[in-house]
């Protein structure tokens with residue numbers, strides 16, 4: 539079985555962390571100067587590992603093996619949240635690189651083709667999972683047109699500034715691959731709470747987002763009597779309250795919803811707000827609760843609009859992500875490797891975060907491995923994992939990759 543090099547793995551993870559580091563965290567949003575610097579660094583690392591590497595027209599970095607036969611694609615994303623942790627995405631990207639090197643160093647696995655990838659904009663600066671959508675051919679003109687970040691920068695401008703305008707975009711050739719494996723930190727507390735060191739992911743949640751736009755009448759906060767007000771913020775508070783009251787009545791056991799962003803105009807203590815926005819996001823491993831949440835939203839908007847006063851519009855805020863299932867065969871290879879290296883210390887589990895594997899699974903058998911997140915913290919500078927778990931997870935993926943590829947190429 540191939541042996542990974544723990545020092546080389548941790549050194550490269552820390553080198554990637556240094557690009558965009560702020561305190562303990564990392565600021566490397568998609569297409570920023572730090573993001574593109576990290577992508578160029580990664581491309582040269584892939585080349586040093588013997589891969590043919592490219593940065594494609596949306597910023598995906600892909601390193602292709604020169605060996606013949608069915609290949610395994612391994613990786614994740616290297617863009618971060620606006621204030622992100624150092625391992626979200628980066629872990630799986632560096633695992634991909636290390637697995638390529640580990641397999642190449644072992645005479646028994648040297649001929650097995652592994653491609654490594656870092657997808658672009660998983661964290662939704664413009665379009666969530668932009669890079670994996672583009673690779674599988676699911677990035678539509680409609681998603682790109684009008685895509686802008688929270689400061690109003692257009693995607694087309696960001697692409698131009700990153701030097702990617704006119705650069706060809708790669709397309710996945712499903713015949714090339716036995717599958718895709720995305721290793722990742724758990725980003726939640728379940729593994730740590732259960733005392734387990736490896737999670738084998740069974741499925742990934744679906745996600746939908748809604749932006750409510752509320753239009754009332756801006757006015758004087760002293761002279762406008764309550765009955766006459768068309769207060770956009772008061773309507774926003776009522777809407778948010780009713781969502782929190784009504785969603786639990788249709789929720790599944792793993793449903794979650796978040797209202798993580800509001801905008802109130804003009805946001806001044808002595809002015810009745812005339813305009814407000816509220817972003818709602820909900821997730822579930824099944825489609826039915828997502829449909830039910832959409833129905834609740836439509837009904838609440840209709841009821842509140844029927845009263846007059848403030849006009850509420852509900853707009854689909856982001857490209858929806860469908861719930862996905864991970865491939866049972868690939869899962870069984872990861873489980874066998876986990877049992878070899880951490881007997882009794884692994885478990886199957888769903889993913890509450892979304893991942894590029896959810897998109898890629900529409901075209902290729904896909905699987906994910908999780909390692910524990912300390913304190914269950916992620917999307918925060920404090921995000922971290924123990925070195926021992928980082929090393930263990932990579933060894934498990936290296937073993938699983940070897941057995942997946944041995945099986946896929948056995949009859950050739």
Ligand code: GLV
Nearest residue numbers: 661890891892893
């Ligand atoms: C991905 O980062 C997510 O928000 O789940």
Ligand code: MN
Nearest residue numbers: 626627660722
């Ligand atoms: Mn991630």
Ligand code: MN
Nearest residue numbers: 619626661917
């Ligand atoms: Mn993330």
